[in-house]
Amino acid sequence: MKASVASNLAVISFYLLIIGFSSISVYVNASRNHIVGGDRGWRFPSKSSYNIWALHRSFAAGDTLHFKYSRGAHNIVRVDAAGYRKCKVSATESAKAVSSGSDKILLKKGINYFICSLPGHCAAGMKMKVHVKKKKAH
Numbered sequence: 001m002k003a004s005v006a007s008n009l010a011v012i013s014f015y016l017l018i019i020g021f022s023s024i025s026v027y028v029n030a031s032r033n034h035i036v037g038g039d040r041g042w043r044f045p046s047k048s049s050y051n052i053w054a055l056h057r058s059f060a061a062g063d064t065l066h067f068k069y070s071r072g073a074h075n076i077v078r079v080d081a082a083g084y085r086k087c088k089v090s091a092t093e094s095a096k097a098v099s100s101g102s103d104k105i106l107l108k109k110g111i112n113y114f115i116c117s118l119p120g121h122c123a124a125g126m127k128m129k130v131h132v133k134k135k136k137a138h
């Protein structure tokens with residue numbers, strides 16, 4: 001009987017070890033940076049929209065989107081659902097536009113909408129909506 005108590009303890013410690021390691025990996029993956037469009041970056045989409053790019057990834061609150069493009073060629077404005085649909089930005093949204101060419105934007109829980117507000121760019125496909133889950137527990 002003593003032997004089985006010892007082996008039960010071994011099994012329990014093994015599981016505790018596994019739990020310990022998995023919580024470490026959750027912590028390491030707590031927030032991630034996503035380069036928008038991958039190697040192509042933020043530009044006029046050729047065939048597939050940015051929403052297709054976004055659908056293949058998972059985003060959590062606290063993650064960042066990294067928009068890369070030639071400075072001056074584009075910008076990024078966080079808009080609401082109507083602004084996204086109509087490609088229109090309010091004065092308040094426009095005031096927060098970023099355009100350094102390498103912009104990191106923090107994602108919030110829910111649907112996040114972004115467009116390029118240069119004339120005609122959003123209508124040509126420079127728009128994206130990202131579904132963001134709540135922050136992972138760690």
Ligand SMILES: [Cu+2]
Pocket residue numbers: 073074075116117118121122126
């Ligand atoms: Cu643009």
